[in-house]
Amino acid sequence: MSLPHAILTALLEKPSSGLELTRRFDRSIGFFWSATHQQIYRELNRLERDGLIHALPQPPSRGRRKEYEVLPAGRAEVARWVAEDQDPRPVREPLLLRLRAATVVGTAGLATELRRHLALHREQLALYEGIEAHDFPPERAAGENRLQHHILRAGLGLETFWIEWLTATLADVEAGGSDGAARGPGEAAGVQGSGGEAG
Amino acid sequence: MSLPHAILTALLEKPSSGLELTRRFDRSIGFFWSATHQQIYRELNRLERDGLIHALPQPPSRGRRKEYEVLPAGRAEVARWVAEDQDPRPVREPLLLRLRAATVVGTAGLATELRRHLALHREQLALYEGIEAHDFPPERAAGENRLQHHILRAGLGLETFWIEWLTATLADVEAGGSDGAARGPGEAAGVQGSGGEAG
DNA sequence: CGCCATTATGCAACTAGGTGCAAAACAGGG
DNA sequence: CCCTGTTTTGCACCTAGTTGCATAATGGCG
Structure with a gap:
């Protein structure tokens, strides 16, 4: 709410x-x-x-x-x-789901999507950087608007994180190149997560 | 969907x-x-x-x-x-909204919430680290499960980001200490964002 | 067998966000 | 004044997620 x-x-x-x-x-x-x-x-x-x-x-x-x-x-x-007491909302990130799905059905088309997301996040980062340059110039740092600056930094930090993560992931997806289904249908049982069930 | x-x-x-x-x-x-x-x-x-x-x-x-x-x-x-072509979902983060609200109505009670969130994110990070140690031990790195590891790293990275951001923000909120309303009611007009409307 | 806690599936109602479209007011040109 | 495009507000419907509760099967115990 x-x-x-x-x-x-x-x-x-x-x-x-x-x-x-x-x-x-x-x-x-x-x-x-x-x-x-x-x-x-x-x-x-x-x-x-x-x-x-x-x-x-x-x-x-x-x-x-x-x-x-x-x-x-x-x-x-x-x-x-x-x-108010309000727990952080659980992450809901379809892209990570799709990555997981790709480990089962193959990575065909995934790299394109990763590249597209990378571009979008770079664009958003540039936007935030523009706002920072305009509204929080280095000379009058630590003013009244510390909190506002932190809010903006959250945006900057998140975009930066996604850019780094996408870059690293994309490199591996492009290197791997198992575009087809990872394994034939029917043998998929019990592959993912050997007890701990990661990610 | x-x-x-x-x-x-x-x-x-x-x-x-x-x-x-x-x-x-x-x-x-x-x-x-x-x-x-x-x-x-x-x-x-x-x-x-x-x-x-x-x-x-x-x-x-x-x-x-x-x-x-x-x-x-x-x-x-x-x-x-x-x-499939699927744009990243826009960020929806109530905590950042509350921070912005705090710049107008005062930061009373905010530090407590930030501390609580910090603890929760540390807990989640520890959970992810446990999974990583169990499912992706350093000796058999770069195996078949590179993608799975990247998924987990997204979780690790996000939690790490929030922990760092919360730590920095909390420091400033505790230092500032303007717990009451930042300014009297009625004079709030035109304060935020001098044109660029940051964060 | 009869009882009860647990497992397992599911319905109904509600909340919140998303989409498409409509309609009143306003502004400007002819 | 009338017409037209734009501004501004709003309704109606739909989808997805949440909450509370119901109901059937199962497994053990006395």
């Missing part, structure tokens, strides 16, 4: 309309929690219904722009949520 | 019943794609209906154990999926 809190945070930073929020999600908050405009409008209505935000007084009708502002109850809810 | 393929992969590795699959998800596949037994049973029925797997001939009735096996169509589907 993070979307409502993401929206509250965005509105605390700056009261906005739904469409403005959508644009800010696309370019900033969405790096770590993406949302479509439909989701955002739906959630704005719920938040207003629940008394956490309110629309600035305007005769409300369908296509008319509505500017929202966070109410004290909303701010309190965000503060509560920041301190 | 990864669950059906995860199940197919698991069944290719070793034909199993629903409950066996559930246990293997808990201890191995689920590290990168978790699933409950209810999800697994539901998906097994769909996969059978669609002709990708079939249950070994047994008089079928409610609580009776059913062993499943992958059909050729199922294996082909997995091979197709391995090579």
Whole structure:
């Protein structure tokens, strides 16, 4: 249940309309929690219904722009949520599943996918580096915005990790080259994980 | 849509019943794609209906154990999926959102959460290291199971990244200590992101 | 045999995110 | 003023994952 809190945070930073929020999600908050405009409008209505935000007084009708502002109850809810016990979400990474599948059905087409992902992660890293250069120049390091910088560093670090991992994995996949099925159908039993069941 | 393929992969590795699959998800596949037994049973029925797997001939009735096996169509589907164009899923990380929220409403309670997450990630790293020591001992490196090892290394790398990041971030959060709201309500406008809108 | 804990499968309802499309308001040109 | 394209909000439906609970079979024990 993070979307409502993401929206509250965005509105605390700056009261906005739904469409403005959508644009800010696309370019900033969405790096770590993406949302479509439909989701955002739906959630704005719920938040207003629940008394956490309110629309600035305007005769409300369908296509008319509505500017929202966070109410004290909303701010309190965000503060509560920041301190809340919340376990890290389990990793869900289809690419790793596909790698595992490739050990059984063969690696045909896998290298192409790895290369494509590598390119995408490099692109994302470059984007983050641009933001860092712009918003956190070395001269005024250790300012008020240490936390913001850490958030960005998480993005930088994750992309860097994937680039390194993909590079290493790709090298082995290209070297191995067992494109066909690793073994005939029917003999696949009991191959993976000799008790410990790794990765 | 990864669950059906995860199940197919698991069944290719070793034909199993629903409950066996559930246990293997808990201890191995689920590290990168978790699933409950209810999800697994539901998906097994769909996969059978669609002709990708079939249950070994047994008089079928409610609580009776059913062993499943992958059909050729199922294996082909997995091979197709391995090579399929599939963009990396966008990051969804509530902890980073909460950090961002903390820059607005204050960091009260945040350090505790960071410490808790740090402990959990250290635990998970230790688990992965145990598996690596057991399944990939240094003497028989570079064997047939290079790919499996890379999968595990992804887990190791991610946990390592989070541990480092949490350690650095925690240091700053504990140093800063602006536990209360960073600024009075109402003046929050236009603070975050001077155009570039970082992190 | 009768009882009970455990194994094993499964349904139903709910939550949250994703997709497609519609409709009201607004802005500008003719 | 009217038409048209764009902005802005929103509904309806769908898919996937989660939670709570139900029910059948099985294996041991008295």
